[in-house]
Amino acid sequence: MSKPIKQIHLAAHFPGVNNTTVWSDPAAGSHIDFRSFAHFARTAERGKFDFLFLAEGLRLREQNGQIYDLDVVGRPDTFTVLAALAAVTERIGLTGTINSTFNEPYEVARQFASLDHLSAGRAAWNVVTSWDAFTGENFRRGGFLAEDQRYERAKTFLQTALKLFDSWRGDEIVADKTGGVFLSDPDAGEFAHTDSHFDIHGRFNVPRSPQGRPVIFQAGDSDEGREFAASAADAIFSRHSTLEAGQAFYTDVKGRLARYGRRPDELLILPAATFVIGDTDAEAADLAHEVRLAQVSPQTAIRFLEQLWNRDLSGHDPDGPLPAVDPVVGENTIARGRASVRMFRDPLAIAAEWRARAEAQKLSTRELIIEVTGRQSFIGSPQTIAATIDAFVQADASDGFILVPHITPGGLDRFVDQVVPLLQERGTYRADYLGTTLRDHLGLAPQPRPAARTNFSAEVAS
């Protein structure tokens, strides 16, 4: 029996606070002006994308004890900008990354429930977790959560929030003017929750939202992160955008679902993907190299080098060979507030590998950094990109992609104008939205209404 043809899911990641985003391009606009967000969201909606994705950062990154100044710096508040975008779009989903460490469930739940109401069912929550005291310095609750507790906190935070979303069944508001009955249930919203992280009770004050709860995303790649996604998420935001790595990840994560009584299509796998479009594949390849040069300026190359070497290399020549000294092994003290530096588990071995590669290919420091920090996921003509994306999805490397353009706010325009029509012609991408909610776009069944409310008054009183 032949495999059914899958429909591709596309989403758009607003260009982020990292070196992928090329601010030096003459076409690059504001990263904070609302018009940039509105343009980007409307373009994605024109392309019938499932959703717009916003990342979050709660402390400006630092390197060598100073605020990192080479990348785009500064971003809006996630909830607030998504609520405003709901006013200038009609269908596209609105996905916000919200940290579970520096927030409280009651507040986050009411913000997401409000966003879902205000967007008529288009809200999604990418649940992330962090644990560092560095970020905690910006918060009254402070920082530091032991690393082994971060998923536990995220999990209990999400469970608590889900309990709050379900504290209203959705049929309580009768608003009967004649009879004078506003609520059918005087205790609507009542909840109680106790675990090792949270001990809260009372009444949630936002009635059930159109989707019942926001769509839940998970972004971690660790074993615990995958398990968390398999148990609780509707979609996973992964980083595996190559065919083989994508297939391995896909098989692994989808294979975990049965354990939780879930079907494979109840969790979508959507890797982040960058792209460069040219009129021809050759032109796209040239353009891709120019973009890489812009993404890794001489100054940026040195900062990347410092992140592995874990020492100040500000005097190093980016056009010369790699440093002769070895990396400082141990806790990374050079760069703070970024996740990537934690990935260097064995700096000495990586440095040796980089040296060998630079020597063999005769690469300068900057050229080496360009090589090792990754090329774009999709490079080519619109035809090549459409065919590649389709092939990846049909080969179960993913269910679609979250596209990360390198230009704000117009970086998505050409994809929507030239690649989307080709995907639609192939019959693997919708010509128009089929529903109104984000769950509809993702092909997820409506969230079932909770059963009759538990009597928490008795529980709390006992």
Added chain:
Amino acid sequence: MPDSSSRLHVAVALDGAGWHPAAWRESDARPADLFGADYWTDLTVEAERGGLDFVTIEDSLAVQSDDPFAPDRRADRVRGRLDAVLIAARIAPRTQRIGLVPTAVVTHTEPFHVSKSIATLDYVSAGRAGVRVQIAGRPDVAAHFGRRAPAARSRAQEYLTETADYVEVLRRLWDSWEDDAEIRDAATGRFIDRDKLHYIDFTGRWFSVKGPSITPRPPQGQPIVAALGHGGAAHELIAGSADVGFVTPRDATQAADIVQEIRALPHAAHRGSEHLHIFGDVVVFLDDSASAAQARRRRLDDLAGAEYRSDAAIFAGNAAALADLLSAWHSAGLTGFRLRPAALPHDLLQITEQLVPELRRRGLFRTAYESDTLRGLLGLPRPANRYARISQ
């Protein structure tokens, strides 16, 4: 006073179906729409059509209750609400000139989050944002958060002092980026001049915040901070921390006393009276005649089963009589008013269609919007950044 002219400012306080508990049962009320975007957009567009300075949006971290100290189980009142900051953000792109001042509860929230959300509201509204800071002292609200024991800080004075610290953190974070911090200097590869970003290093009794903000300085520099106070320490908070204070006099004499008291407080005197507005809050039942307004008030009271009471003065009459009252209280020193419509949309329409023209005939209200920003509407200058070095 902020204005050299004799004109007064008018804001409208939006809350549910209106401030009277039976307002949702009026024939033109839209109680089933309270949890959708259109309801709030329509009301604010109407307020903007009337040329009003700003709308405030009420909020709370608990289900509404008739009991000020505990939840009730009433099912015959509007219960449940959406987050006020997000309502304001949803309205912003659909309006052009009117100010948007949602309530933020400060007692259980993070100043870092609220600072960037109000800064972002200022971006999405292109300079029309404010925030009304509110205290939540009720134990049932604390139980929604779990971590903080309200008993230890049961005194109102401490909540107010904490709120003053909170506003100080908001203001420092808004200033933590200088206006020209973004440089995009290709030669050095730098997107920002980091010398123009500042750690705020706030350390107080209840919290400490490092900074800088993740959000650049908002268009107004400092969005408007508003607070409601009924006397004592709350008046000190208004004097020391707010751009707009909402107060609740019962008559012109009390209005004069309150204004005098707040303006004489050391903080207010230090800041200069031109930087502080004092608005009187008034609940309004407006109809073509006093008898019609009073009859409507009685009818709503009958539906609610009790006489409506408020912390603010209650006015029931026609637009001309309300204009007389506002004019008299304005002469007593109030620079503006926050009108609380008893029922929506009825009393809002009375304000925009009857009261505003009446005030304009008397030369008490501007004939059109004269600024793109809320600070501009209120005659407040865009403040210099506290961290910026004076250029030589």
